[in-house]
Amino acid sequence: MTKEDNKGAAEDQDQAQSKKAMKKQQKEAEKAAKKAEKQAKVASEQQADEGEDFATDRYGVPPMIQSQDKPERALVRVKDLTLQKADEVVWVRARVHTSRAKGKQCFLVLRQQQFNVQALVAVGERASKQMVKFAANITKESIVDVEGVVRKVEQKIESCTQQDVELHIERIYVISAAEPRLPLQLEDAIRPEGEGEEEGRATVNQDTRLDNRVIDLRTATSQAVFGLQSGVCQLFRETLSKKGFVEIQTPKIISAASEGGANVFTVSYFKTSAYLAQSPQLYKQMCICADFEKVFCIGPVFRAEDSNTHRHLTEFVGLDIEMSFNYHYHEVVDVIADTMVQIFKGLQERFQTEIQTVCRQFPSEPFKFLEPTLRLEYREGLAMLREAGVEMGDEEDLSTPNEKLLGRLVKEKYDTDFYILDKYPLAVRPFYTMPDHQDPKYSNSYDMFMRGEEILSGAQRVHDAQLLTERAQHHAIDLEKIKAYIDSFRYGAPPHAGGGIGLERVTMLYLGLHNVRQTSMFPRDPKRLTP
């Protein structure tokens, strides 16, 4: 090949290449032009839209509430949105539970605690296209103020608690916007047990729930659980006050462990160390010695047991009772049992909605009890267990599986979820427990059980300084550290008995839940200190 040829060929190639490049450029230019055109069109449309937006003052994000105004506006509760309010114009403050835009309409589910209502923004006289778009873009869990008309619906809205009406929104303002990504979805957190797995849907495990407790507590189930728990405290107070009890407050920082030193938290206390109270035991007894006769106390209790089970927490709320009696400690047992029965009855009467809400997610049998409460002796309990094939020593404490089995046997025989087990072996009870007058192997102590799990532990206490010293020595307790306690019985002490209940356990077992963390708002266990 000559040089010329070479050159020519190269030129041809160049030309060909440039032709290709030109075509490409042209195409790109066309594309860009089209794009620009489209953008311009969209922009102009938007402009046109914005121009037409007649509802700008009907939606938006108002300035942060810093208490600048105090408008005369009545905010209606979502649970009150019923047929009686049909065709009324109301203001509501609620969370956006879900939103679903569909063309010119946007459906919202507005939630307030465990109640929710369907709301609707539709393009029309009152709402513009932009307003519907704005409503559709509000993130889930944002708090909004809404003005709307309550309208009767033809077909019941099955997915909401307010089934007979919906809210036709006329104004919507975002009071507090939520971040778009939530750490867990409320629908996943409220799905009934087992249902999610069948449909391959997500469920939220316990740890995720607890890590994001604030959001988990918003679910209807959590709202109901803690509503009911508040009811337990309220009924406890009410009942005991009626029976003439005095509520007391006791210190939680104490100098000596009340039930043996193994499972208490030690805190540094200036130049010495102190303990966190395992129970208000010593103080409520001292109140008895100080003539308060009948006392109760609701407050935190600490246990440093390194047990990670479904029913142990390191900090829980204790409901404690102590009462002086005349001749027999059963006088006290009867009072405590009746208090529990009053609580169960009160819950049934006043918290039916809550019970049913929880039942939807965690199905369980209704709680059953007898009046008067069934009382079995430890020996009878053992006999029932042995009849069922369990091998146990006379003075052995009940293990958790045996406790549960006994609960089942009692339920089968007596049809009750609540019973008292009386006369425990002395060896398994704390030093201040009064021995039985007939058989010193046993004691005047009792446990109460709900659905086969222990909720209360109590006993007649030793009110004689001499015997108390002996018992403490028998348990190898340093007398020096409990001197103040023993001394309080030297100046005349009435016979007395009492018991302590775990609030979380009562709530858990009443509702038939499976984990005490579900009934503790911010649970503390050996592995969890936050949130």
Place this chain on the structure above:
Amino acid sequence: MAVEELSALEKCLGLKAGKYSSRAQGESQIPVLQTNKGPSLVGLATIASHLVAEAKKEELLGVSAEEKAIVQQWLEYRITRIDRLSSKEDVRNLLKDLNMYLEDKVYMAGNKITLADIIIYYGLHPVIADLSVQEKETCINVSRWFSHIQHFPGVRQHFPSLVFIKNRIYTNIH
């Protein structure tokens, strides 16, 4: 273990005690019976069948051809499945299968007790003794069958009697 079972079976069949030894095979011990005439017999099912013939209670091996086959099948099941349970998981699966099989049966084969019932009862004894009340109720048909066989005259011998609750107490647990 197998030797103890065979002596229990002998007593159950009304025979005199034979001379047993055992031979290690892998991890398990295989029983060996020295008979008066002929060669020694090896293996649990073989010896058990021999003892039945000796006691002239052949009906325990099944009467019809089908029954005979079923009895053989369960003898094999005993040796290959029950004697080789290693995990809790194995036990659960085995009990689940047996529970389903026994749902509409009183005995393992046919309407009368056979050698299969006796041999499987002996084999399951340590397994059932280990179960909790709730587990026993979960495999209720196995429990019913087991309780029936352990009360069958002569079968239990030195095996401890196990407790079964007659009322269901876990009915409302899903």
